[in-house]
Amino acid sequence: MMEWETVIGLEIHAQLATRSKIFSGSSTAYGAAPNAQANLVDLGYPGVLPVLNEAAVRMAVKFGLAINAEIAPRSVFARKNYFYPDLPKGYQISQYELPVVGKGWLDITLEDGTVKRIGITRAHLEEDAGKSLHEGVAGATAIDLNRAGTPLVEIVSEPDMRSAREAVAYMKKVHTLVRYLGICDGNMQEGSFRCDANVSVRRKGSEAFGTRAEIKNLNSFRFVEKAINYEVARQIDLLEGGGKVVQETRLYDPDKGETRSMRSKEEANDYRYFPDPDLLPLEIDAAFLDSVRATLPELPDAKAARFTAQYGLSEYDAGVLVASRELADYYEDLVARLGGEAKLAANWVNGDLAAFLNKNNLEITDSRVSSAQLAGLVARIADNTISGKIAKDVFEAMWTSGRDADAIIEEKGLRQITDTGAIERAIDAVMVANPGQLADYRAGKDKLFGFFVGQVMKATQGKANPAQLNELLKKKLAAP
């Protein structure tokens, strides 16, 4: 069996979170009635002209600065010419030879903890096309131009990824970054963040790239992973069977879990790019760059490094917490309220809170337990009012009822029993009630210790302070 190496490059399309379109004043809000947000410019009416939205430029430049890229002092908008009903002008305004963002990079963390640098070739501004709709219009195609002219930044990576997992890690990193920067809402279901994957395989040790296939329009991390894995297997099968990979565009069918050919290189469009004479070259000076730089937030990698240093968290915990700016903010607010207990706080955010959010498919911003409420709970663990185990029940009650931890603890009488006399009385009762087990334990069956812990906890409804219980139980069981 031949050993194969996979080579992947991604082209990520991120919709910029501007209020209006890139070349017109129409709203970019999602979900309006079809064509309600398409004005004469978006419709490509005779005589209309594009006017560049400065907010889109700021966002693209912000991204460029965040990936350590060169920002072109002069970039040029070009026309990409092709006919399609959802492309009103018969061309898409994009950037071709001179993009606004040049070479940059991002680091991703692999599963074994090593860090890999992924090169970014370029990122350019362009307008999105409209949508062709085939449902509910039998025998016809309907066109919705609300999306036409929505600003996109297309982020083109180097072919630096060697597995589907690496590709997903990179895509997630970009996803986190654009949301940190506030330049894209990252909503993949609405198509705000999607990618095309260029996939090829080559013999291990070979320098030359294999022939690649481009898988279009992947709009979930899961699809990216599945589509790439399918495509890699398909290409290896082909090559091992003596066949050849053809350069082509493929589509991923999530229902069937396979990619299939859309068009080959021979059928590919000749887009006849040329500089758009309706738009002046985009010139970016130092003052503009400074003004954008001033708006850069603390970026995920820097934040993660700070979390490990400042809060003593593991790299893993820090990495999870900085996955979104809102989650990191939630955590920092929690720690600030607690005045410490950073590790305990991280365990709660990454543990129970994350599990409840996941189960309910909620973002941190929609959490039913606020950071202030969670601080109230963690504080009660820290001051020994309740045990960690009881705290899980309290948390669930908080999630369900929306009430504060203290109210639930008081109401249900969940305060930990730390009174030595009370614990001793409970132990005595258990010993009296279980003479057989007691005899066995004293005869050397040490394993029965756990049985007695359980029985006492049961008797105290789990409220006995575990450390005290341990100590007292050992003493009592030992004394004949």
Next chain:
Amino acid sequence: MSDVPLHRRTLAELAAGLARRDFSSVELTRHLLARLEAAQPHLNAMVSITAESALAAAAQADGVTAAGKAGPLTGLPIVHKDIFCTAGVRTTCGSRMLENFVSPYDATVVARLKAAGTVMLGKSNMDEFAMGSSNETSYFGPVRNPWDKALVPGGSSGGSAAVVAARLAPAATATDTGGSIRQPAALTGITGLKPTYGRVSRYGMIAFASSLDQAGVIAASAEDCALLLTAMAGFDPRDSTSVDAPVPDYAAALAAPARGLRIGIVREFFDKGLDADNEREVRAALAVYESLGATIEEVSLPNVGLSVPTYYVVAPAECSSNLARFDGVRFGYRCEQPKDLLDLYQRSRGEGFGAEVKRRIMTGTYVLSAGYYDAYYLKAQRVRQLISADFARAFERVDMLMGPTTPTPAFALGAKTADPVTMYLNDIYTIGANLAGLPAVSIPCGFVRGLPVGLQIVGPHFAEAKLLAAAHALQRETDWHRRVPAEFA
């Protein structure tokens, strides 16, 4: 003045008459509408005559005048080239593709002139999508030259030129991509101004070649051009290529004397292609400038001979993309019963566009294609820069350049339609100014075999005031611009 018929008066004279209440805008409008209607079967200069809305606008203008709120253009009737979008009035661009297209908005030029109080009489005929030099490519039939109806009026703004030459309206808007204002102005004996690229907004002007297209004006005199340009020019936030520079009062700048003017004559424009009689008239005009105290020296534009081939790469390239939006989907012509999407595209465009438009779309598609882009489009852009540099060097030595607007006077209908290259060569002297984005004016400077001859004046960027003043200086000394074809006197 009162014995001069209204249609023989210049805009400036009409404005004065309106201000004195010698006549009303409604009377003037009625008079001109009658002339337009009467001439239409003979000249075919108009695509639409909008009598009803014109009379309403005129009545409104009279009200403004009565209220003492009139501006310099209030109540003056004009014609718009049918390339400018006009809300509620169809805008055809001379094409079957837009035969029934009614724009939902006004072009900036239209809106500004409307706001200034002008009265639109209608929309003038033109070469289809402004592609042509004879007005023979119009879907609505050729326009005829008022000086001789067997001849072409030039193009693409042939309708606007014919309307003014026959004094059916005192002025008309027009556009110039390679000579489409100046060449018909020369061939019909009137004054046409193509401003600096970016001086006048292109918003709402249906694009032919975006980097070359510029809106301008056709009128009987330089003074009238100045009046209209003052109202039309200026930055438009809706056109990124319009220039944010102050607009002078062009009419006020007309008095500048020709004394001391350094005039360059372009050696390459007095070549073997130039009709000897044309040359004689042009040189006679130059002599007038000398007599006024201007100095004349010969200059060379070594690369200007490449203007025509350069233009016929750049302009078709841009037009092939600009005209892609006419696909039968959202507006304009749609073929009957399309089988599928490809059929819809192919037949809508095949049936909606005329032969010259298709020729240019194909040429443009070819020069932008993979493998040909560098050899054609990119090379043409480089030559374009060389031509611009030639002009810039010339303007270090002289204030403006003068020479013939066209190689010959008007030619016969059908004479050049068989060979597109012969037709293209008609713009050999005018295209350079478009490639370099320079302002240029054509003014009548004599007659050859009973036909008018044009003198072209080209200046540096934003030198419109100087060009118009120079043109005005000749028009104070000569009466070529007051000559009117006998039939339309």
